[in-house]
Amino acid sequence: MTTPSRKRERASAEPGPGRIARVLDGIERVGNRIPDPFVLFFILFAVVAVVSTAMAANGASYEIPGSEEGPQEIKGFFTAEGITWLTTTLVENFVGFPPLGVVLTVLLGVGIAQRTGLLTALVRRAFGRSPRWLLPYVASFVAVSGSIMSDAAMVVIPPLAAMVFKAAGRHPVAGLLGAYATATAAFSCSPFVTSTDALLSGITNAAAASVEVGSHVSPISNYYITLVISLILSVAGGFMIDRVLEPAILRRGISRDRAAAEEDAPGEDRPDERMDPELSPAERRGLRWAGLALLLTVAGILALCLPGGAPMRNEDGAFLPESPLLDSVVFFVFTVLALPGVAYGIATRVITKGADLALLMGRTVKEMSSFVVLAFVMAQFLALFNWSGISSWIAIQGADGLEATGFTGFPAILCFILLAFCVNLFIISGSAMWALLAAVFVPMFALLGYEPGFIQAAFRIGDSVSNVLSPLSPYLVIILGFLRAYEPKAGIGTVIARCLPFTALFLVLWTALLALFYFTGLPIGPGMHPRI
Numbered sequence: 001m002t003t004p005s006r007k008r009e010r011a012s013a014e015p016g017p018g019r020i021a022r023v024l025d026g027i028e029r030v031g032n033r034i035p036d037p038f039v040l041f042f043i044l045f046a047v048v049a050v051v052s053t054a055m056a057a058n059g060a061s062y063e064i065p066g067s068e069e070g071p072q073e074i075k076g077f078f079t080a081e082g083i084t085w086l087t088t089t090l091v092e093n094f095v096g097f098p099p100l101g102v103v104l105t106v107l108l109g110v111g112i113a114q115r116t117g118l119l120t121a122l123v124r125r126a127f128g129r130s131p132r133w134l135l136p137y138v139a140s141f142v143a144v145s146g147s148i149m150s151d152a153a154m155v156v157i158p159p160l161a162a163m164v165f166k167a168a169g170r171h172p173v174a175g176l177l178g179a180y181a182t183a184t185a186a187f188s189c190s191p192f193v194t195s196t197d198a199l200l201s202g203i204t205n206a207a208a209a210s211v212e213v214g215s216h217v218s219p220i221s222n223y224y225i226t227l228v229i230s231l232i233l234s235v236a237g238g239f240m241i242d243r244v245l246e247p248a249i250l251r252r253g254i255s256r257d258r259a260a261a262e263e264d265a266p267g268e269d270r271p272d273e274r275m276d277p278e279l280s281p282a283e284r285r286g287l288r289w290a291g292l293a294l295l296l297t298v299a300g301i302l303a304l305c306l307p308g309g310a311p312m313r314n315e316d317g318a319f320l321p322e323s324p325l326l327d328s329v330v331f332f333v334f335t336v337l338a339l340p341g342v343a344y345g346i347a348t349r350v351i352t353k354g355a356d357l358a359l360l361m362g363r364t365v366k367e368m369s370s371f372v373v374l375a376f377v378m379a380q381f382l383a384l385f386n387w388s389g390i391s392s393w394i395a396i397q398g399a400d401g402l403e404a405t406g407f408t409g410f411p412a413i414l415c416f417i418l419l420a421f422c423v424n425l426f427i428i429s430g431s432a433m434w435a436l437l438a439a440v441f442v443p444m445f446a447l448l449g450y451e452p453g454f455i456q457a458a459f460r461i462g463d464s465v466s467n468v469l470s471p472l473s474p475y476l477v478i479i480l481g482f483l484r485a486y487e488p489k490a491g492i493g494t495v496i497a498r499c500l501p502f503t504a505l506f507l508v509l510w511t512a513l514l515a516l517f518y519f520t521g522l523p524i525g526p527g528m529h530p531r532i
Helices: 004-013 019-033 037-057 080-095 098-115 118-128 132-167 172-185 195-208 223-251 281-305 329-347 354-367 369-388 390-405 410-423 430-447 452-465 474-483 492-520
Strands: none
Touching: 037 080, 037 369, 037 390, 037 430, 080 369, 098 118, 098 132, 098 195, 098 329, 098 354, 098 369, 118 132, 118 281, 118 329, 132 172, 132 195, 132 223, 132 474, 172 223, 172 452, 172 474, 172 492, 195 369, 195 430, 195 452, 223 452, 223 492, 281 329, 329 354, 354 369, 369 390, 369 430, 390 430, 410 430, 410 452, 410 492, 430 452, 452 492, 474 492
16 A cells, blocks of 8 residues: 555655746647648738738838839739739749749759768768767767758757767767757758758748848858858857766766667668668768769869859859859759769669659659648748738838837847747748748848848847757657657657757857857858848
């Protein structure tokens, strides 16, 4: 029989949810009430349609500062002009949506490099050749660079880091959670140009079109700042794993051994999902061929750029502010990914005929079908937002309000970063959130003299560092499953609490770097400065 004293002891040994747990539960409940992004943008389209009609009926107008067109009236959707506009431009709105073609093109290249196994083999080789003391920093760098694999980085890299840590005599949970925290909190920065750069720049240009102020944003408009911060966060992430996370795990006495036997997951044997740190002879041969293909590809690109009068230079023989080189970034990113991927696939026999290549690319597009569907409704929302004039009206009213209060300097940028940070806890789709925020804040800050590309760089901070804190993230559940192999009683709060120091440090470092670029006026990317 259990005595009352034993009941009290058991109750004290199993504490109820604390304040942090209750906050996380609240965030999850609120986030679960937010509609799916497709439904959300459909609702927003309807809201803009109704509001634009009401404003048009009341004669609302706006005038863009510096424009020679004079006052412009708000156009109502539920009018003959509005209905005709939608029926005649529905396809154009979708096909002309800037992120659509750019993202799909880049992802075709990523798909080839990933599905042939090239990217995973590179990650495994980086881990396999690292000495024990350097592992945390290698894991951090690979996790930061892993965004080139898109969301797959958050599924592939953490368990692989756990395996390598364990083989090197370090704690596997430190590798698992450290790689996950770094990959998610630094998702939007990378030493490489990724599909995220293409996606964000397209949405930024679509939002900035309403005021026609500022420079055109390309996939490399944030490259200087993302390159620098990726190196800084790689070191910071390695330090956090080595000096903070792993010592804390060791103090808790968490077992280094899995609590349950590993089982092979059912399904096809995909080369991009192999977890063995050791490469096979075929994979090593594939990497050599991929390296040769990369060298030839880079040599070809340089031949098009370096000689005097090269076709990638502009009429003045330079690359800035505009040139065919900047307009060809997507093509070069695609070839740098696709050609080495094809060479690797042929060498490893993943590609044996032309149909295999088409199949790999087709599977990549299939995985992006949800983005295509979301892009359709996002494109219609942004098109209506711009066509009606509401985006310009809000931007002008917001800019005038900020100027009237004097709140227009870097503190305003800080508030925008914190806004993105908080919204990201509830809307886990980065593209959906940026489409929502960019429609209002890009034109507003552009009218205050900030380049659209700089506002995009500020958004990336808030959007990235809070990823690991959102209880709505599907990858959080996946990592929790890996963690429970070592800690059966671990929960979502366990993962978030141990990753929180990464978020805090990354937020401070990334914001400080943005401030450095802002106050010095250094370009954040080719041809892109903080101020117009």
